[in-house]
Amino acid sequence: MPLVSMRQLLDEAAKGGYGVGAFNVNNMEQIQAIMEAARDTKSPVIIQASRGARSYSQDKFLYHLMLAANELYPEIPLVMHLDHGNSFETCKSAIDLGFTSVMMDGSLKEDGKTPASFEENVAVTKAVVDLAHSKGVTVEGEIGVLGGIEDGHGAGGSGLEHVTDPAQAVEFVAQTGVDALAIAIGTSHGAYKFSSKPDGSVLKMDVLMEIHKRLPNVHLVMHGSSSVPKDLQDVINQYGGKLKPTWGVPVEEIQLGIRNGVRKINVDTDNRLAITGAIRKVFAEQPEKFDPRDYMKPAREAMKKVVATRMTQFGQAGHASDYAPISIEEMKKYYTKAAAK
Ligand code: G3H
Ligand code: 13P
Ligand code: ZN
Numbered sequence: 001m002p003l004v005s006m007r008q009l010l011d012e013a014a015k016g017g018y019g020v021g022a023f024n025v026n027n028m029e030q031i032q033a034i035m036e037a038a039r040d041t042k043s044p045v046i047i048q049a050s051r052g053a054r055s056y057s058q059d060k061f062l063y064h065l066m067l068a069a070n071e072l073y074p075e076i077p078l079v080m081h082l083d084h085g086n087s088f089e090t091c092k093s094a095i096d097l098g099f100t101s102v103m104m105d106g107s108l109k110e111d112g113k114t115p116a117s118f119e120e121n122v123a124v125t126k127a128v129v130d131l132a133h134s135k136g137v138t139v140e141g142e143i144g145v146l147g148g149i150e151d152g153h154g155a156g157g158s159g160l161e162h163v164t165d166p167a168q169a170v171e172f173v174a175q176t177g178v179d180a181l182a183i184a185i186g187t188s189h190g191a192y193k194f195s196s197k198p199d200g201s202v203l204k205m206d207v208l209m210e211i212h213k214r215l216p217n218v219h220l221v222m223h224g225s226s227s228v229p230k231d232l233q234d235v236i237n238q239y240g241g242k243l244k245p246t247w248g249v250p251v252e253e254i255q256l257g258i259r260n261g262v263r264k265i266n267v268d269t270d271n272r273l274a275i276t277g278a279i280r281k282v283f284a285e286q287p288e289k290f291d292p293r294d295y296m297k298p299a300r301e302a303m304k305k306v307v308a309t310r311m312t313q314f315g316q317a318g319h320a321s322d323y324a325p326i327s328i329e330e331m332k333k334y335y336t337k338a339a340a341k
Helices: 006-016 028-041 051-057 059-072 088-097 118-134 166-176 205-214 230-238 251-258 269-285 292-314 328-340
Strands: 020-024 045-049 078-085 101-104 138-143 180-183 219-222 262-267
Touching: 006 020, 006 078, 006 138, 006 180, 006 219, 006 262, 006 328, 020 028, 020 078, 020 292, 028 045, 028 059, 028 269, 028 292, 045 051, 045 059, 051 059, 051 078, 059 078, 059 088, 078 088, 078 138, 088 101, 088 118, 101 118, 118 138, 118 166, 118 328, 138 166, 166 180, 166 205, 180 205, 205 219, 205 251, 219 251, 230 269, 251 262, 251 292, 262 269, 262 292, 269 292
Parallel strands: 020 045, 020 262, 045 078, 078 101, 101 138, 138 180, 180 219, 219 262
Antiparallel strands: none
């Protein structure tokens, strides 16, 4: 089975009424953790790499690890997705390398910090859609801007400054033809999203529902969707870490989103927390250890547990073999036909 199109995975998720987690990776252990979780839960998979991940790993290494994952887990439909592409060139280089899906995040300018105008966003996203679809590759766009900047990406602020305008979302989809749409509803990247359990004043599920009402057939994407669970924070702090009290996006709010058109849910921070906690535990309890396998194995196991839990909570578990995967080559024809209509 080749790497598959994200469009197909999300279309199937819409038919089945479930969501699919998109998990960020930078290295082999993270890919292994996700694939093991997928095998155990029988889940289709989206693995995504940010620009930072591509430069950290030299993306060709990452690509070949993905091919290995595909070879070793042939029963799992697997998408390789670019997270937060910042320009046409970034998306093009991912497509040239073999990614089967790209995000063109034109909500920000190329610096990844300054909010872009609606017109700028449409222009760059449409250019990526034209290129990507001609190659059978899926495109995710973003309208509205996430808060936070701690990972070097985002416009800063609380996340409420640039919540998506539903009317603009409709216009954006019509003008660009994106396959999936990331929206801003008050979340941000990283561990510090909310200072208490979020309610409707900071997490705008009402906006999400309004967008879904106006765009019932568009696959919505929730970024910044780590739940930042207290138990993962506690392990880190118990073993010498210094996380400040914080709250993420409760899983029940994500599940409400899934009932209202959310098909892709981005999770990175929860896995970072799980990995760091497991490594800190080994360092604290067994300071005589120095073989990286002694701490990378528990780290991989801790991430696998988080991913398997999310796959079950998002509803993708059990759906790995519902459908025959469509190749990127076949997807080219799909887009050509759609354009001719
Ligand atoms: O976009 C946010 C993801 O968590 C990726 O983070 O840019 O530090 O790799 P990164
Ligand atoms: P978290 O930081 O909440 O895990 O969000 C990840 C994300 O949105 C990647 O694009
Ligand atoms: Zn994101």
